[in-house]
Amino acid sequence: MTLPIILFFVFAAIAVIGALMMIFFREPIHSALALILVMVALAVLYLLLGAEFIAAVQIIVYAGAVMVLFVFVIMLLNAGEEERTNISKLAHYVGWPLGIFLTVELVYWMLRAPIGARATTATIAPGDPTRDLSMLLFRSYLFPFEITSILILIALIGALVLAKRDS
């Protein structure tokens, strides 16, 4: 057991527990906090894989921006505890079988793939990973990248239009 492996299991456990807490907490702010925990734990896992840029961006974008907005909206609306409903019949009947099916599928693929053997031999490619990433993003995939940014802009303006409609 080397240090990275111990850290991997610790933060993987934190991520899973955080995800469960997010579902089971009743208070929206507590759920949001648990989700932040998951995001940060995932960032540490990226860091362990040597993906420093992805780890930093994961925290800046998800934990630092998206979740701040979530917390902000929950505070602004002063949302109370969630209520339990039995309205959705679909979730009631399909939920459990679908969940079991997905778990079985996940376990099946995990057992088939030689994850342990591959993970220990994987090496980080030489060179500057951030430079490689930006080369891919701004050279090879420039067009999809720009399309995505326009899509986000459209969503932004759309939200503004919808919000302004009432007044």
Added chain:
Amino acid sequence: MEFVAQHPILVVSLIKIVVLLFLLMTALAYVTWFERKVVARIQSRIGPLYVGAHGLLQPLADGVKFLFKEDVTPPAADRFVYVLAPFLALSLGLATIALIPFGPATIMVLGVPTQMGIANVSLGLLFVFAITSMGVYGVALAGWSSNSKYPLMGGLRSSAQMVSYEVSLTLSVVGVVLLAGTLNFNDLIAYQSGHWRYVRFLPHWNVIPQFVGFLCYFISAIAETNRVPFDLPEAETELVAGFHTEYSSFKFAMFFMAEYANMITVSCLATILFFGGWLSPFPERWTWQLYIPGVGLILGGILLAYDTAMNQRGIARIQLAVVTIGALVIGAACLLPSVMPVVQGPFWFLLKLLGFLFFYVWTRGTLPRFRYDQLMDFGWKFLLPVSLANLVITAFVVMVLNR
């Protein structure tokens, strides 16, 4: 010792973390003293005076007072989040210091050579922004969990303010990153070494080509740390004390310390990005500059000795004598040939840091507070466009020069 030999990086890092944390906590305490003294001078007062010589033991007295005060938790508060918020604020405020390099020299810890500063991360700047972007949670959660109207308003204001100003804070720094072509702090400082080709007395610091970026950065930084004139989250005339209204005792002290820790972080960043970090402002061929730290400290010690002998009485005289001897001994140590090259980096770094901290206190003593709508207009309609324009122009110039 076997463990040390097996895990040298782990042990050395732990030692450095403990030492740096101790130094940082002491610095935090004395930044409060520094601020009170300077603001007092600005307002024609004397400031803390009675606890120790020149009030030097005032931070200690404040700490003891905070520890022994009653710790009140409002009954309607969300207990877990209420306790979590100050811890989040303080730990995130302290964490960024781990990424700051204080000097170029390699020091020996337990026989292992290591750099000054805890970690040298290849994307240091991004990680600092990652940690500061989380900083808003301490304030927002404190406001929400108190379950009271003034903290809630303060928390909402500060979340909006910090999210808004974070955008221009990050954008204003990108110009520097474009010039140097790196996100690593050591490389960013190395880029600023030397002097300009035509104006040889000016150091090659980023503040000269990126002056607009520096202004945007520093204004956003003041807003990001919730300081005057942008301290609306705790505007006492309208919100009692804002997000920490319901906090008492040491939990309040933790928010207080977090604010100062953020001030230090932001000033460290300004020093590294725009003022050459640990670089000296003088050309390298001036070898006499190596004596500046030692001689400066000894001169300061002589000044203190004069003050001790002439103005102090009783126990204050003994206290100041201890400080004097400390300054003289450290100053003499800085002149030893083996120590001299090591202290150069930290000396210039701390001097610049102190300059920024003084600037912070100066603005606090001088400027009135913004109104909330003015603050938002200023951030979105002025700072953001200016820092964007700076970014576009810098990118253009870098592209033309690199052709």
